[in-house]
Amino acid sequence: MGKYVVxxxxxxxxxxxxxxxxxxxxxxxxxxxxxxxxxxxxxxxxALNEREVYKYQRWxxxxxxxxxxxxxxxxxxxxxxxxDSATRDEVVQIARKAENDEANVAEYVEKFTQYYESQxxxxxxxxxxxxxxxxxxxxxxxxxxxxxxxxxxxxxxYFLSVFKVDNIHSVKDDVGERGLTFTWYDxxxxxxKFSPAxxxxxxxxxxxxxxxxxxxxxxxxxxxxxxxxxxxxxxGIDVFDTMTRSQGxxxxxxxxxxxxxxxxxxxxxxxxxxxxxxxxxxxxLDARFVDDYANVDTNKNGFSKTGYSFIIGILSTIxxxxxxxxxxxxxxxxxxxxxxxxxxxxxxxxxxVPSLGYIFMFRAIGSATGLPYEFKMDNPxxxxxxxxIVSLMLPSVGNLMKWxxxxxxxxxxxxxxxxxxxxxxxxxxxxxxxxMKNAAIPITHGIPGSLLFAMTGSLIxxxxxxxxxxxxxxxxxxxKYDNGVIVGVTLFFALLSVIAAIMGDVxxxxxxxxxxxxxxxx
Amino acid sequence: xxxxxSLGLSDEELFSRIxxxxxxxxxITAPRYSYWRxxxxxxxxxxxxxxxxxILALVIFMAYVYPTIFGYDQFSNLNDATTKHLSPAAALQRxxxxxxxxxxxxxxxxxxxxxxxFGSRISITLAMICTVINMSIGVLVGAIWGFSKKVDIVMIxxxxxxxxxxxxxxxxxxxxxxxxxxxxLIFAMTITGWLGVASFIRTQVIIIRDREYNLxxxxxxxxxxxxxIKNILPxxxxxxxxxxxxxxxxxxxxxxxxxxxxxxxxxxxxxxxITENQSAMFVPGWQLEFWSPVFVSSIITIVLFVVGQxxxxxxxxxxxx
Numbered sequence: 148m149g150k151y152v153v154x155x156x157x158x159x160x161x162x163x164x165x166x167x168x169x170x171x172x173x174x175x176x177x178x179x180x181x182x183x184x185x186x187x188x189x190x191x192x193x194a195l196n197e198r199e200v201y202k203y204q205r206w207x208x209x210x211x212x213x214x215x216x217x218x219x220x221x222x223x224x225x226x227x228x229x230x231d232s233a234t235r236d237e238v239v240q241i242a243r244k245a246e247n248d249e250a251n252v253a254e255y256v257e258k259f260t261q262y263y264e265s266q267x268x269x270x271x272x273x274x275x276x277x278x279x280x281x282x283x284x285x286x287x288x289x290x291x292x293x294x295x296x297x298x299x300x301x302x303x304x305y306f307l308s309v310f311k312v313d314n315i316h317s318v319k320d321d322v323g324e325r326g327l328t329f330t331w332y333d334x335x336x337x338x339x340k341f342s343p344a345x346x347x348x349x350x351x352x353x354x355x356x357x358x359x360x361x362x363x364x365x366x367x368x369x370x371x372x373x374x375x376x377x378x379x380x381x382x383g384i385d386v387f388d389t390m391t392r393s394q395g396x397x398x399x400x401x402x403x404x405x406x407x408x409x410x411x412x413x414x415x416x417x418x419x420x421x422x423x424x425x426x427x428x429x430x431x432l433d434a435r436f437v438d439d440y441a442n443v444d445t446n447k448n449g450f451s452k453t454g455y456s457f458i459i460g461i462l463s464t465i466x467x468x469x470x471x472x473x474x475x476x477x478x479x480x481x482x483x484x485x486x487x488x489x490x491x492x493x494x495x496x497x498x499x500v501p502s503l504g505y506i507f508m509f510r511a512i513g514s515a516t517g518l519p520y521e522f523k524m525d526n527p528x529x530x531x532x533x534x535x536i537v538s539l540m541l542p543s544v545g546n547l548m549k550w551x552x553x554x555x556x557x558x559x560x561x562x563x564x565x566x567x568x569x570x571x572x573x574x575x576x577x578x579x580x581x582x583m584k585n586a587a588i589p590i591t592h593g594i595p596g597s598l599l600f601a602m603t604g605s606l607i608x609x610x611x612x613x614x615x616x617x618x619x620x621x622x623x624x625x626x627k628y629d630n631g632v633i634v635g636v637t638l639f640f641a642l643l644s645v646i647a648a649i650m651g652d653v654x655x656x657x658x659x660x661x662x663x664x665x666x667x668x669x
Numbered sequence: 670x671x672x673x674x675s676l677g678l679s680d681e682e683l684f685s686r687i688x689x690x691x692x693x694x695x696x697i698t699a700p701r702y703s704y705w706r707x708x709x710x711x712x713x714x715x716x717x718x719x720x721x722x723x724i725l726a727l728v729i730f731m732a733y734v735y736p737t738i739f740g741y742d743q744f745s746n747l748n749d750a751t752t753k754h755l756s757p758a759a760a761l762q763r764x765x766x767x768x769x770x771x772x773x774x775x776x777x778x779x780x781x782x783x784x785x786x787f788g789s790r791i792s793i794t795l796a797m798i799c800t801v802i803n804m805s806i807g808v809l810v811g812a813i814w815g816f817s818k819k820v821d822i823v824m825i826x827x828x829x830x831x832x833x834x835x836x837x838x839x840x841x842x843x844x845x846x847x848x849x850x851x852x853x854l855i856f857a858m859t860i861t862g863w864l865g866v867a868s869f870i871r872t873q874v875i876i877i878r879d880r881e882y883n884l885x886x887x888x889x890x891x892x893x894x895x896x897x898i899k900n901i902l903p904x905x906x907x908x909x910x911x912x913x914x915x916x917x918x919x920x921x922x923x924x925x926x927x928x929x930x931x932x933x934x935x936x937x938x939x940x941x942x943i944t945e946n947q948s949a950m951f952v953p954g955w956q957l958e959f960w961s962p963v964f965v966s967s968i969i970t971i972v973l974f975v976v977g978q979x980x981x982x983x984x985x986x987x988x989x990x
Contacts, residue, residue: 166833
């Protein structure tokens, strides 16, 4: 069994990799990249050569191209010691037209061109756009190299960056003595309360291991997952953080900062991340912190996006199984009776009416009975979960009823039932001890999937009830060309479906000893 | 025999001799069986089906014939502010009694009733075309997929990969590449849509492929193609019809969904109508503008679903007894 699961997992991971490559092909290859400027204020403000350069800068941010301006190339040369900064300042001044370059400038321009062209870049020089003797606004001369990021390189770098291991050499700046210290008394709690923690210096995160009062109480930052950076939906934040970071309004409490300053603040000191030069540029941070581990998250009163989706999803899934299975069984017991007919009407209704229609219908019914139909994070109540959960539950109830009834009826006609009946077993015994057990086997296959996919949230339900969940993540990122998020969310979904399929098969084999994946005699 | 004897007739008069005839002995005495006639006999035996079918006929009439006869111009009253968002009673009073105004008017003074039927035509046509394309490709590929083990290995991987590419992404990329038109949406919904049908058909083919009668047929030397067409296809008819019954409403549903998330077509389909009138639901007196397209789309999908399901039941030869 273990061997089989590993084999399936490897197989699944390979197909996930291919899925990501296909999605990258779609997103970076087929989508019209000019579209990202459609609502860009800066784009309309710039003109001529500046606009060209701006385009490539943005495209690099969105991950379409690799873009190197001439000045960056020279700075790199200075950093590697091939060039001193005085010469740099001299040769960085390219002339308005290529033929007017001075000799030493032309030499470096030639070097730049050769170096990047040999790597498959296209080198472009835009001559200054003149208006008589004056340079037009945005018409300054430009020199840069660019290339479309090759698909395989892109995929490879992406997969390598998904798991990030924090180490004491992560921070490039001079931070003094690098190393990890273990303490039994976490300084965040004043250094007196017993709470083990590992604190790093030179690592990206300050607290690599700590305990706090939030679920799951034990936290680590050695290994972080990065699914892809967002550029438009939430600037600079990784999708994984967007999904898991808590939302709502700030929860303030009296906090003693490392500098000894005690203030009312919502900062979560455990989340401190190194941010270069933060104290020098911000006097507030300078007063609070003693080192540059000053970039902290804030405590908020709501759950994360995935959190909300998961609460609603998991409760509706559990509810659907609790309701749907007994109803399906009752329908099959009452085959062709009034209850069966009533159930069939419900199933037809829920499977054929567009989901938008019945969700709005339940919203209308719900609000008529006085239930809250809008989600308020600042004023949470149990009642506001009711309508989203019910709306999400109803179609799954119908679906489960349909399949449970089908499987039960299929089993009712099999030979072992006739045999049991001829053996003198009571109808109840046959029904609940024999038929139900067999009919439940295919149902168990879907259970892990529906539990796992409770996390992804549902688009329409969340939008109709204004739930701040994860359901709209994918569609939002598509409409805003947030390529990193699209790829990240796809990876997350694809992994879920691979895991769900394997877990479903394993669970089925556990429930039914006749199913055996190890030696298929086919 | 005793009674006949008492009549006093001779043996010749009681029995007549019939010669052995090769031709006669080959004749089958069972009544003639026509598959499709039996399908319709079983289908129309249920009263409900006649009712549902007549509703379907009415829907098709309203969606296809009514707009062509009476015409529909969404913007004919655009400049007249007094015609916007009228309740049915007010609209009837404003324009005079006509079936056109029984649902009131919409945001541009257009008739809600007409808008709904005009939208229905686009939605039904879209669903039908998608279903025809997906079903024909899906059934064909699924049959080959089920029969060939080599194809199976490849296709399972294809399904695992394409099944995990988010459909919304694929559709939005295609809509962005081309324009958000009717045919683009059809292309987007069918480019991977057939895969689900094919995989369903594949499972069904595998289930009956190795049944005894097919093995026997194979032993007698029947070619695979003939087994597929003569032995398996008739068995599959009911499955295909049942599948079709769920496919058509599902496309109407996905069209509504896609319009809702802003990926719909430019024409005023039912989905677009529902999405555009969403805000009207929260204004007292305007709700009808939202509920009418929802109600009509529900009627269409339910009717198509029930007709399809029952036709699927009727096309199963085992119900023809």
